Amino acid sequence: MLCLGIESTAHTFGCSMVNSKGSVLSDVRDIYKAPEGEGIHPREASRHHMEISSIVLQQSLQSAGVSMKDVDIIGYSAGPGLGPCLRVGAVVARTVAGFYKKPLVPVNHALGHLELGTVLTGASDPLVLLVSGGHTMTLAFSHGRWRVFGETLDITVGQLLDQFGRALGFASPCGGRIEQLAIQSAGKYLQLPYVIKGNDVSFSGLLTAAIKLTEKFYTPDVCYSLQETAFAMLAEAVERALSFSGKREMMIVGGVAANRRLAKILEASCSRHGTKLFVCPLKFAGDNGSQIAWTALQEYQDSKTHVRVEDSFIKQSWRLDTVDVSWRR
Amino acid sequence: MHPTLVKRGAEADIYLTEWGGKKAISKVRTPKQYRHQALDATIRKHRTMAEASFMSAAKSAGVMTPFVHFVDLVDAEIIMEFIEGDSVRDALTPELCYEMGCYAAMLHASNIIHGDLTTSNFIKNKKLVLLDFGLSYYSERTEDVATDIRLIKEVFTSAHIAVRKTFPNFVEGYASIAGKKRTDKILENVKEIEQRGRYARVT
Numbered sequence: 343m344l345c346l347g348i349e350s351t352a353h354t355f356g357c358s359m360v361n362s363k364g365s366v367l368s369d370v371r372d373i374y375k376a377p378e379g380e381g382i383h384p385r386e387a388s389r390h391h392m393e394i395s396s397i398v399l400q401q402s403l404q405s406a407g408v409s410m411k412d413v414d415i416i417g418y419s420a421g422p423g424l425g426p427c428l429r430v431g432a433v434v435a436r437t438v439a440g441f442y443k444k445p446l447v448p449v450n451h452a453l454g455h456l457e458l459g460t461v462l463t464g465a466s467d468p469l470v471l472l473v474s475g476g477h478t479m480t481l482a483f484s485h486g487r488w489r490v491f492g493e494t495l496d497i498t499v500g501q502l503l504d505q506f507g508r509a510l511g512f513a514s515p516c517g518g519r520i521e522q523l524a525i526q527s528a529g530k531y532l533q534l535p536y537v538i539k540g541n542d543v544s545f546s547g548l549l550t551a552a553i554k555l556t557e558k559f560y561t562p563d564v565c566y567s568l569q570e571t572a573f574a575m576l577a578e579a580v581e582r583a584l585s586f587s588g589k590r591e592m593m594i595v596g597g598v599a600a601n602r603r604l605a606k607i608l609e610a611s612c613s614r615h616g617t618k619l620f621v622c623p624l625k626f627a628g629d630n631g632s633q634i635a636w637t638a639l640q641e642y643q644d645s646k647t648h649v650r651v652e653d654s655f656i657k658q659s660w661r662l663d664t665v666d667v668s669w670r671r
Numbered sequence: 672m673h674p675t676l677v678k679r680g681a682e683a684d685i686y687l688t689e690w691g692g693k694k695a696i697s698k699v700r701t702p703k704q705y706r707h708q709a710l711d712a713t714i715r716k717h718r719t720m721a722e723a724s725f726m727s728a729a730k731s732a733g734v735m736t737p738f739v740h741f742v743d744l745v746d747a748e749i750i751m752e753f754i755e756g757d758s759v760r761d762a763l764t765p766e767l768c769y770e771m772g773c774y775a776a777m778l779h780a781s782n783i784i785h786g787d788l789t790t791s792n793f794i795k796n797k798k799l800v801l802l803d804f805g806l807s808y809y810s811e812r813t814e815d816v817a818t819d820i821r822l823i824k825e826v827f828t829s830a831h832i833a834v835r836k837t838f839p840n841f842v843e844g845y846a847s848i849a850g851k852k853r854t855d856k857i858l859e860n861v862k863e864i865e866q867r868g869r870y871a872r873v874t
Contacts, residue, residue, distance in 0.1 A: 421870075422869075422870040482829070484829070484833075485832045485833065490829060491825075492825075493868065493869065494869070495867070531707045531708075531709045531710060533710075536710065538806065539786065539806075539818055540786060540789065540818075540822035540825075541789070541825070541826075567707075570710065571710065574707070574710060577706075581681040584681070585679070585680050585681040585791075586681075586791055606705070607705040610704060611703075611705060614679065615679060658870075659870040660870055661869075
């Protein structure tokens with residue numbers, strides 16, 4: 343069975359072909375680049391998606407060496423995300439599904455990260471740290487759903503890095519540049535607020551304080567201190583979740599999983615608990631169509647769940663812990 | 672008796688040891704190599720101090736806690752009384768949830784916010800004993816009280832999903848001490864915090 347997955351929650355428009363073995367036959371994406379010092383403008387990003395969508399879809403078919411006739415089902419990211427961007431993906435999915443008469447499967451974007459992460463890394467029952475621009479959560483699977491063990495109480499770690507980077511005049515996503523700058527620091531730590539509330543974290547105070555420090559201190563030192571503080575908070579949240587849940591596996595997914603320093607810190611905290619760490623491959627850490635295709639495929643194969651084109655929807659707010667996952671036991 | 676490692680917690684190692692000829696627990700916040708040394712030292716010292724003082728403060732609020740024998744701020748170590756019994760996490764019953772609610776309300780009545788109110792921090796002895804005050808602080812704000820309650824609510828709905836309808840028992844216990852009016856106000860605030868959560872509001 344072959345599935346076309348369409349991703350368009352934020353800055354990425356992607357189309358992928360995935361088969362029922364979990365092999366990615368093609369993964370084509372085009373990312374909207376914000377102007378320097380600015381974030382993702384939903385209208386501008388959706389305009390980008392519209393202009394690029396047919397080319398991305400075509401390239402995805404071509405590089406997989408298939409035609410639309412070979413595709414069995416179509417999955418699209420229905421949320422959570424930016425409304426205007428989600429709408430573009432949904433319109434493309436509806437059009438293709440309606441024209442070629444293929445079943446249409448709405449997918450929760452965050453669930454996609456988790457499901458693709460587990461199939462690519464081979465983790466069977468991990469504690470998950472989902473870190474991206476939209477999410478910062480620790481999760482574990484229990485009784486039919488991914489349950490949230492802890493999460494951010496305000497902004498995500500991706501937003502923390504992006505908004506801090508924007509204050510320095512960078513364009514989103516800024517995580518890579520901040521990581522590069524941090525490496526230039528000689529390891530001078532500037533004190534920043536470290537906020538843990540039980541199993542939850544909060545980054546908003548850290549953001550304000552870090553921006554303020556840039557007025558007086560050497561930028562690489564501020565970047566270094568920001569990373570060290572934020573990632574130590576995440577590591578503690580993970581250790582709390584590991585110690586409580588007793589999970590033997592831990593997986594990290596989402597755009598911020600691409601940060602090497604974070605992976606290194608988590609490696610150290612996992613080894614303390616004798617837990618095996620799985621890091622989602624760099625290429626599939628960020629948003630992509632494959633995560634949508636693979637999730638749609640599993641859902642359809644398990645329960646034939648799909649929606650009619652006229653009933654298809656998008657949900658800007660759609661929490662991961664409200665989604666039933668019937669295929670995972 | 673040579674100290675033996677009992678549990679490797681999230682932020683501290685727990686050893687079984689001896690104090691004055693009796694079984695005792697040594698809780699050591701060992702340095703974390705992955706954390707910057709300056710940050711690590713501040714956190715360890717602050718939490719050890721908070722834990723030791725709030726363990727005593729909680730007693731005056733009517734909450735059972737282990738007796739503190741010895742505190743070492745340099746090595747971030749606390750030696751405390753050994754409590755026999757099982758963690759409530761592994762043996763959750765509606766009655767225990769009610770009792771936990773009472774304990775939370777008693778702490779809050781003395782303006783103590785526990786900061787890490789989870790089922791694994793309660794031990795069932797003859798009475799219920801509460802541990803782990805490393806994240807505790809004083810506050811009168813309803814928001815901070817609600818943060819405490821939200822945490823345990825999250826634990827009930829994630830880790831203890833199999834034991835259904837336990838949170839209402841907790842609330843009942845809480846209200847028996849704090850009164851219905853105050854409890855409702857806090858629960859209202861808990862809802863508000865949940866609504867602030869990412870993607871919680873459905874549009």
